[in-house]
Amino acid sequence: MKILPLIILSASLFMQACSQPADEPDIKGNTSPDVSQASATVPTQNAQPSSYPKKAFFGDTHLHTNLSADSAAYGNRLGLDAAYRFAKGEEVISSTGLKARLSRPLDFVVLADHSDAMGIFPDLISGRGAIMETPEGRKWSKMLQEGKATEVAIDIISNFSQGTLSFKTNDPGMMKPVWESVVEAAEENNDPGNFTALIGYEWTSLIQGNNLHRIVIYRDNGDKVLQQLPFTNEDSSDPEQLWKSLSSYESTTGGKVLAIPHNGNLSNGMMFMTATIAGEAFDKDYVARRAKWEPLYEVTQIKGDAEAHPFLSPDDEFANFGTWDKANLDYSQLKTHEMLRYEYARSALKQGLNIKKALGANPFKFGLIGSTDSHTSLSTADDNNYFGELTITEPSAARANRTFMKSDLGEIKTWEAPASGYAAVWAQENTRASLWDALKRKETYATTGPRMVVRFFGGWDFTAADLKGDLVQAGYRRGVPMGGDLPSSPLESPSFIVAAMQDPEGGSLDRIQIIKGWINKDGSLAEQVYDLAWSGDRKMGADGKVPLVGNTVNLERATWDNAIGAAELKAVWADPDFDPQQEAFYYARVIEIPTPRWTLYDKVRYGAELAVNIPLTTTERAYTSPIWYSP
16 A cells, blocks of 8 residues: 655745736636626735735644643653754654654744643653652652553643642742743744744643633743743633733733633633623623733634534534534533533624623634644644644554543544644734734634635725735725724725635635624624635525535545636625624635545555544635624
8 A cells, every 4th residue: 555655745835926926827716796706816915015914924823842741741752942843844753753844834833832830741751850749740750650651641631620739830940940941942943034933831721621721922032031930820720810910021021922712612611701700790891901912812723623613603514614512621521502602713703792782892802813732742734744632643543543532421532633723924024023913913814724825805995896906905005904993984885805825735715705793783693604706617506605616535545636626716795784883793714625634644544444424524724813893
């Protein structure tokens, strides 16, 4: 049997199409009656003022090394240096001895190791350090010597999530030298203009196993960052206390910092609940602070996708992607349907409109990004080069059937994890300041892995003519980009420009959609998915839906054919159902044609035996940050 390579060769420099003129290929597309569309590449921005972001930068804001206790407990032996080298495109040897390399380097990365007990695992392995003075440390060290690493990992996670550890996980004596090494490595690997090492960590809030983690990212260099140690769950599991810590950092150092909530599908309804952790009703102060400190949401990653859920959006045929909806993080509590609306991005965005109606401000006015949450030190979100969440789920014939999390209530299998995702950031340059500023203003989008290029603008007077010229210039001069607010206008309906170009290493494009959410006069919340541009000669049905594009995946060879789909699609769309009295948001979703899932690559690569219920194909996608309208 021919073994498919784990190392994928470099692709063409497709990103040049975003900043250099290109001939316009004859790409066919279709639109709904409310759409005008032309067929062309995503246009050049050479003529733009220097203030316009010129390029989409791709990176990972949520990557763990062996400094995270759970990562190391599950077998990760790769540290900061290996993680940076891999992100920059160099070949490394994984913890299981496999050669690994990205086909294209990332533009930026955040090594976001858990702030609690950061770096304790090397001491457990060596049998030295302060951790060995604790009963857990002595027990875990002995278990490691007996080859029981997985049992150690489960014990660490369970006791940490339930708050039953006997020692403090925020001991400054333990934290300070480790944090200094994290910052030093970021400084050494930061290469402005070429590769950005943003400094950050993961605040690992767990309340009875419910995941409320946040990724904290600094705009600053090490001289400021080192003035304050990371905030920990030991300090508090309440996000309001994290925000106080971030505020203290800014006032003390003059620096800037933000937090990104972890994918909320393991929070069992706590991530976007409409009361504080203390059980108090939101007030204006809380709403303002949450909006300030948490401008983004991690909508997709290895532990599931959280854009939409089929229970919440039954009319959306693309809602059921990478869905994890069984329980919380440690599987100590099963999930109910009522919890779902407080976990998924689309639902939370709608709830934010209702809160704004009551309090005048929106706590859930967030942009969207993706990242991996990989605990292998390897930032891989491509199905054909997927190294999994943990070292025990690195490529092998058996990994799909392994157990990711298990309790007496049930289990999650490794095959349920999607190979996802990356953060795409529209910034002026590849530097800490420029990327952080773009994250703060929400000019971002999430992808489930492919590096497709997506533009999204909202305004009041866009027409089909804008697609034939420089649509980016039109978008910035007469509208707002993703993450922005529509200015007030006497016109009857807003219009939107959406343009997408496929990743040359990925599948071609099936369609572009706009998802609208709004609040009715009676306070009820609603949503609608609009197909506005699609490939081929398919016709929209009477129900407003476009038929599926088809499937060219060869299940025997793990290949596919881009003969269907389009290399690029773009459209101008005016909202046919606009009510100027309704609060609303709009975001774009770009769907690829079906391509092989990582499970199919394993099946062909290793001859893996897979149950019939394990999916072998996937439909990758991108989600832009919303654009909001207020009366």
